[in-house]
Amino acid sequence: MTRRTLVTALLVLTVVALFAVPLLVDGGTSEFGGTDAAVTEELEADGYAPWFESLFSPAGEVESGLFALQAALGAGVLGYVLGRLRGRRTATPSATAGAGGK
Numbered sequence: 001m002t003r004r005t006l007v008t009a010l011l012v013l014t015v016v017a018l019f020a021v022p023l024l025v026d027g028g029t030s031e032f033g034g035t036d037a038a039v040t041e042e043l044e045a046d047g048y049a050p051w052f053e054s055l056f057s058p059a060g061e062v063e064s065g066l067f068a069l070q071a072a073l074g075a076g077v078l079g080y081v082l083g084r085l086r087g088r089r090t091a092t093p094s095a096t097a098g099a100g101g102k
Helices: 003-026 035-045 060-091 095-100
Strands: none
Touching: none
């Protein structure tokens, strides 16, 4: 096993541990809620009313799917832009290579 493979394996295990350890220590006893819901409850308890109602309120599974689709589209656009920028940089000849031949 090379040093590079070992470092990669340790990094992957560390990332998995960062997510798994808090869930295992908690034992599934706490209820994970979003900050949007918590803030909404606090504001409504203080007497604030929403300005408008949602036009479309999908079910939980559909909402999760739409969020995943949005994340995938964003990652695709980001990957495309970064690929184009990298391709543009590698496609243009460097100024030092052209000046040395004259």
